[in-house]
Amino acid sequence: MTALLEIRSVTKRFGGLHALTKVDLLIQEKMIAGLIGPNGAGKTTLFNAITGVYAPEEGSILFLGKQLIGRKRHEITAIGVARTFQNIRLFPNMSTAENVLVGRHCQMRAGVWGAVSRNRKTREEEAMAERKVMDLLRFVGLEGQEDQLAKNLPYGDQRRLEIARALAVEPQLLLLDEPTAGMNPQETLALTRFVARIRDELGLSILLIEHDMRVVMGISDRVTVLDHGIRIAEGPPEAIQRDPRVIEAYLGRPSERVRKRSRPSQKNL
Amino acid sequence: MMEKNREEWLNRPWQAVLAIPRWLQLSLIIGFVAVLPPLIGNYWTHVLAYVGIYVMLGIGLNVVVGFAGLLDLGYVAFYAIGAYSYAFLASPKFGIHVPFWAMIPACAALAALGGALLGIPVLRMRGDYLAIVTLGFGEIIRILINNLDALTNGPKGLLRIDPPTIGSFQFTTPTHFYYLILAGCLFTVFVTSRLNDSRIGRAWIAMREDQDAAALMGIDILKYKLMAFAIGASFAGVGGIIFAAKMGSIFPDDFSVMVSVNVICLIIIGGLGSIPGVILGAVVLIGIPEVLRAVAMYRMLAFGLLLVLMMIFRPMGILPSARRKLELKKED
Amino acid sequence: MSILFTPQVLIEQIINGLTIGAIYALIALGYTLVYGILLMINFAHGEIFMFGSFAGYVVLSWFFQSGFASHHPVLSIVMAFACGMLASSLLGILVERLAYRPLRKAPRLSPLICAIGVSIFLQNIMMLMVEAKILMYPDVFPEETVAVGPISISYFQILIIAGSILMMAGLYVFVKKSKTGKAMRAVSEDKDTAALMGVNVDRIIGTTFAAGSALAAVAGVMVGMYYGQISHMMGFVPGIKAFTAAVLGGIGNMPGAMLGGYILGIAEALGVLVLPAQYKDVIAFSFLVLILIFRPRGIMGEVVAERA
Numbered sequence: 001m002t003a004l005l006e007i008r009s010v011t012k013r014f015g016g017l018h019a020l021t022k023v024d025l026l027i028q029e030k031m032i033a034g035l036i037g038p039n040g041a042g043k044t045t046l047f048n049a050i051t052g053v054y055a056p057e058e059g060s061i062l063f064l065g066k067q068l069i070g071r072k073r074h075e076i077t078a079i080g081v082a083r084t085f086q087n088i089r090l091f092p093n094m095s096t097a098e099n100v101l102v103g104r105h106c107q108m109r110a111g112v113w114g115a116v117s118r119n120r121k122t123r124e125e126e127a128m129a130e131r132k133v134m135d136l137l138r139f140v141g142l143e144g145q146e147d148q149l150a151k152n153l154p155y156g157d158q159r160r161l162e163i164a165r166a167l168a169v170e171p172q173l174l175l176l177d178e179p180t181a182g183m184n185p186q187e188t189l190a191l192t193r194f195v196a197r198i199r200d201e202l203g204l205s206i207l208l209i210e211h212d213m214r215v216v217m218g219i220s221d222r223v224t225v226l227d228h229g230i231r232i233a234e235g236p237p238e239a240i241q242r243d244p245r246v247i248e249a250y251l252g253r254p255s256e257r258v259r260k261r262s263r264p265s266q267k268n269l
Numbered sequence: 270m271m272e273k274n275r276e277e278w279l280n281r282p283w284q285a286v287l288a289i290p291r292w293l294q295l296s297l298i299i300g301f302v303a304v305l306p307p308l309i310g311n312y313w314t315h316v317l318a319y320v321g322i323y324v325m326l327g328i329g330l331n332v333v334v335g336f337a338g339l340l341d342l343g344y345v346a347f348y349a350i351g352a353y354s355y356a357f358l359a360s361p362k363f364g365i366h367v368p369f370w371a372m373i374p375a376c377a378a379l380a381a382l383g384g385a386l387l388g389i390p391v392l393r394m395r396g397d398y399l400a401i402v403t404l405g406f407g408e409i410i411r412i413l414i415n416n417l418d419a420l421t422n423g424p425k426g427l428l429r430i431d432p433p434t435i436g437s438f439q440f441t442t443p444t445h446f447y448y449l450i451l452a453g454c455l456f457t458v459f460v461t462s463r464l465n466d467s468r469i470g471r472a473w474i475a476m477r478e479d480q481d482a483a484a485l486m487g488i489d490i491l492k493y494k495l496m497a498f499a500i501g502a503s504f505a506g507v508g509g510i511i512f513a514a515k516m517g518s519i520f521p522d523d524f525s526v527m528v529s530v531n532v533i534c535l536i537i538i539g540g541l542g543s544i545p546g547v548i549l550g551a552v553v554l555i556g557i558p559e560v561l562r563a564v565a566m567y568r569m570l571a572f573g574l575l576l577v578l579m580m581i582f583r584p585m586g587i588l589p590s591a592r593r594k595l596e597l598k599k600e601d
Numbered sequence: 602m603s604i605l606f607t608p609q610v611l612i613e614q615i616i617n618g619l620t621i622g623a624i625y626a627l628i629a630l631g632y633t634l635v636y637g638i639l640l641m642i643n644f645a646h647g648e649i650f651m652f653g654s655f656a657g658y659v660v661l662s663w664f665f666q667s668g669f670a671s672h673h674p675v676l677s678i679v680m681a682f683a684c685g686m687l688a689s690s691l692l693g694i695l696v697e698r699l700a701y702r703p704l705r706k707a708p709r710l711s712p713l714i715c716a717i718g719v720s721i722f723l724q725n726i727m728m729l730m731v732e733a734k735i736l737m738y739p740d741v742f743p744e745e746t747v748a749v750g751p752i753s754i755s756y757f758q759i760l761i762i763a764g765s766i767l768m769m770a771g772l773y774v775f776v777k778k779s780k781t782g783k784a785m786r787a788v789s790e791d792k793d794t795a796a797l798m799g800v801n802v803d804r805i806i807g808t809t810f811a812a813g814s815a816l817a818a819v820a821g822v823m824v825g826m827y828y829g830q831i832s833h834m835m836g837f838v839p840g841i842k843a844f845t846a847a848v849l850g851g852i853g854n855m856p857g858a859m860l861g862g863y864i865l866g867i868a869e870a871l872g873v874l875v876l877p878a879q880y881k882d883v884i885a886f887s888f889l890v891l892i893l894i895f896r897p898r899g900i901m902g903e904v905v906a907e908r909a
Contacts, residue, residue: 051485072489073481073484074484074486074488074490077485077487078487083485089479089481089482091475091478091482091483092478093478093592093595093596094474098471098474102471102472102486102488103486105468105471105486105487105488106486106487106488108468110467110468110469112469112500114467114468115468115470116460116464122467125468126468149595165486166486338710340710340714390890390894391893394893394894395709395897396709396713397641397642397709397713398893398897400713401642401889401893402889404841405841405886405889405890406886406890408841408882409883409886409887409890412880416877416880530717530721533714566729569721570721570722570726570729572718572721573718573719573720573721573723573724574718574722576714576715576717577718577719577722579718580704580707580711580712580718581704584707
């Protein structure tokens with residue numbers, strides 16, 4: 001079975017900073033893969049490498065057998081990879097529906113002639129796109145908010161809108177960058193269930209960066225751990241939770257931990 | 270309490286006007302504009318026709334500046350390409366006389382080609398560099414026109430350019446050209462509003478809001494910038510051929526950097542991204558100085574001052590489009 | 602157009618190139634200083650150059666008419682430069698305060714458009730003040746030339762080249778060694794942190810504008826004396842050329858701006874030997890287009906990451 005996404009030995013340097021060093025990652029179809037690690041571990045950098053924002057110096061990234069490195073960003077999206085962002089990047093002055101409609105862009109074909117003549121093919125394409133947009137808004141729970149400006153939406157809704165926009169691309173791989181950041185426990189639980197629904201109902205694979213361990217361990221099929229740009233562990237959630245290297249990366253070495261145990265820990269492993 | 274009543278009273282006629290259905294509004298305006306020439310006489314018709322050319326240029330440049338967000342300061346280059354292409358092929362210069370109507374699409378295409386050729390290397394640049402390079406390009410074109418005497422007659426200009434003809438009817442009076450330019454404006458408005466309200470228009474808006482996010486959502490940034498640039502250039506080309514046919518003779522000085530500056534000013538001051546804004550800009554900034562010669566001396570001074578004041582206090586212009594107003598309004 | 606390409610002609614043209622290059626370098630420094638500190642292109646810088654030239658004209662012709670100049674020629678010239686520098690500095694500070702400061706947080710195109718507005722405004726103010734006439738600088742400088750072997754250089758050219766190198770060296774030392782200079786470099790690296798460290802950012806920015814404008818004024822007075830004529834439009838083309846020089850050397854980089862100025866000047870002077878004279882300006886504009894396409898960071902600049 002060909003892997004959906006095959007990252008092999010990817011290395012990304014920024015001058016003297018080694019953001020990623022020989023990172024491997026494998027994602028199969030219909031899978032939720034968690035990507036965790038302390039701050040600065042290189043998780044978002046890996047996302048940026050996959051989506052074409054950065055070009056790694058070494059390694060290869062194969063999606064359905066196609067090499068992604070060297071391709072332009074919009075090409076990679078059209079091939080089937082969509083993402084959300086750590087700091088939400090919606091189009092602030094466009095409405096909710098318009099934001100999702102932009103996501104449909106690479107699934108539509110109308111050009112200058114179509115735009116000016118509004119021929120039947122174009123009109124049908126637009127009508128279908130609007131239906132898809134409404135379906136997606138219903139799916140993420142934003143029905144009724146179509147005309148709200150994105151910048152006026154509450155935080156939780158903005159996160160959901162970003163996901164809807166990414167789903168509009170009709171990707172086979174969805175990259176979610178800390179989708180539960182800033183959410184309270186109920187919202188986090190709802191989003192966690194929602195991400196599982198995406199995999200089950202839409203048949204996508206999801207690569208999920210998260211700091212909230214309950215989320216990651218709760219829905220991931222497999223988890224990869226990065227620390228200072230190096231993959232230090234990979235496996236099912238239960239194994240990762242017990243892996244001493246992972247614990248060390250988050251909490252420091254055992255000798256240091258003795259001192260730290262007296263202080264409240266913010267990471268729940 | 271008194272203040273509020275007064276405001277409502279002032280607002281009421283305005284509300285009534287806005288309540289008229291869109292199609293009726295447009296029909297009334299177009300109808301009004303169409304019946305003007307016999308009412309206002311030749312001189313004013315000529316002035317309005319001149320304003321009309323700038324409206325066309327403004328709407329065309331609006332695609333580049335207003336929709337795609339690219340500051341093109343060399344727009345006059347495409348205007349010149351349109352004008353001189355027609356003059357080469359429809360005057361005694363080379364003895365060729367291609368009909369005006371056939372040349373319209375040709376000039377549009379040539380200008381678009383020029384836009385694409387300039388755009389390919391230039392559109393990767395940062396906004397401020399893009400502005401200076403396009404300015405330089407506009408100047409290069411003017412210097413070339415002025416010095417390639419064999420081709421363009423240099424400063425002596427090209428004369429006796431053919432007027433448009435339909436059968437045996439020739440376009441000669443200001444009124445004839447007024448209607449030609451009116452048709453041109455309507456066409457320009459039609460095409461650009463269709464574009465704005467389409468998949469392409471959405472891509473342009475997304476690019477303006479957040480270019481990187483737009484690229485990651487599947488939009489080919491370079492392609493859409495190039496498209497805006499070429500389409501904007503093609504409108505300038507059409508403006509150029511109409512200008513050449515109307516004036517009957519063209520000279521390099523007709524294509525100085527001032528034309529580019531005028532069009533930029535009228536879009537930015539009149540209102541970014543909106544058609545009423547462009548029309549307002551053209552009427553006030555081009556029409557009034559044309560008529561009031563005393564004022565004309567202070568025109569550029571006023572332009573400079575207005576640009577500065579606008580950028581500081583009202584960057585979206587006097588009558589911007591609703592969307593642009595949203596984007597540029599300062600968060601208080 | 603059959604010029605014999607003798608070494609003599611070549612060297613004389615190179616000297617001409619260094620002369621005009623010195624002018625471009627002085628103006629280019631103003632662009633690069635402002636860009637380094639505010640990341641904006643001061644489109645009106647060419648007009649500040651023009652104003653300096655006119656200020657020098659006013660002073661010089663007043664001295665001439667009153668007869669002062671015939672008794673104290675050197676002092677008159679020095680005063681012309683000093684007043685030009687003062688006038689331009691004040692203008693630069695004023696423009697920054699009124700037109701650019703309100704736009705410090707605006708999207709990048711707003712200050713650029715505003716600067717275009719300032720440029721147009723200044724050009725036309727001057728046009729109205731002098732009724733669009735061309736003014737003639739009084740003849741102050743001895744026309745004599747000095748012979749170095751078969752080459753003849755005029756005293757004037759020596760003054761321009763030497764004087765400009767002096768001024769630029771002075772500026773360089775000021776920026777590298779003085780406390781204000783250090784503050785300027787801090788502000789250009791990180792405005793907010795510099796403010797937190799106690800630097801009066803507004804005053805430093807004003808100083809930067811003043812310094813760049815003063816150098817432009819020196820160039821302006823030199824141009825007035827060298828070419829004899831000044832007009833309200835004289836800033837437009839040299840402005841674009843000096844900007845080209847700044848970009849060629851690497852915008853934001855001071856030695857780069859100087860280097861770019863001299864290279865552009867020499868390229869123009871040599872280019873005139875091969876191309877018809879009317880195309881001289883095309884050389885500079887083409888340089889501009891080509892650099893920005895193929896090497897936007899210039900000779901000495903750092904890579905500016907900007908994605909299309």
